[in-house]
Amino acid sequence: MSFIAAYLYDKVMAETEAACLQAWRQSLLSDVTGKVLEIGSGTGANLPFYNLKNVKLTLCEPDAIMRKQLLEKVKGYEQKSIQVSTDGAEAIQAKDHEFDCVVSTLVCCSVNNLEQSLNEIKRVLKPGGRFMFLEHVAAKKGTSRRTWQNIINPIWKVLAGNCHLNRNTLQAIEDAGFKIESITNESMRKAMPLVRPTIRGVAIKMDDA
Ligand SMILES: C[S@@+](CC[C@H](N)C(=O)[O-])C[C@H]1O[C@@H](n2cnc3c(N)ncnc32)[C@H](O)[C@@H]1O
Structure with missing residues (x-):
């Protein structure tokens, strides 16, 4: 991400966050528990929505300027339950089956290799994760x-x-072998028209074959 885009990210997104994204983040993340990995955490927009009493969180952000802002926000939280790493989604430094849950918000559009990223997510998730x-x-x-x-x-x-x-991200998730447990299609209000179509939901990692 360019220097300017990274510094302006929170300002540019503010109206859309208020119009819909914050509510969607809340409903997606409020009941997440256990060991959780978030890819492409950006400036930490999801942080307020985790229940950190029940979550051990690893936030990955490869972009140095986004990560600097993320680290600043993390200081406002119970830091014992949060780790920050520089990993990209295509190569996650974690053991197989390490996480109960992986979170991605507005990241699959930007990864270099979506198929490889989804395979990594699958690798680090527990069966049933x-x-x-x-x-x-x-x-x-x-x-x-x-x-x-x-x-x-x-x-x-x-x-x-x-x-x-x-990107046809839902198809890519299915092609990677996940089972879609829930899916919602909704227009991202107050966003630029070309980025308005969204999907949100939960996909389950099936047992390894
Ligand atoms: C649109 S921002 C979304 C940030 C945050 N997840 C949110 O919901 O606001 C996209 C993020 O994906 C990150 N990103 C780009 N390529 C990535 C990759 N290969 N692996 C992981 N994250 C990546 C960017 O650095 C950026 O922080």
Whole structure:
């Protein structure tokens, strides 16, 4: 992510956070328990929504400027239950089956290799473990929004820290072998029209074959 985008991230997102994201984060994360890994934690927007009495949290953020802001926010919490790492989602420094839950919010759009990232998430989850996701995704095929996503994507990727407008993230999660336990499609209010289509829900890691 560019220096400027990383520093402006919280300001740019403030209206969307108030309009819908904070409520979605709350409903996704409030009952998460156990050992939890969050990929691409950014500036720590999810931190207020974990119940840290029941969670041992590892936050991964590869971008140095985002991580600096994250570390500042972590200081306001019970730090014994929070670790911060520099890992990217494609190579997580953790043992197989180490986590009860992995969280990704607005990250699958930006990883370099989505398939590899989902395989890593699967590897570090316990059998039966939960992958909690909230992602902006490709609009429905054949819509004008999807056409514009495809047209703008090459420039957008460069300007917005490798964020892709047109990823079919739900299909990728299913292709990685997860079972979708719950899914909600909703428009991200007060966001730029091309990033409005979102999915959020829970995918279960099935037993290793
Ligand atoms: C749009 S921000 C979302 C931040 C935060 N998760 C949130 O919900 O506000 C995308 C984040 O993904 C991170 N990111 C980019 N590539 C990544 C990768 N390969 N692995 C993990 N995180 C990555 C970026 O550094 C950035 O912090």
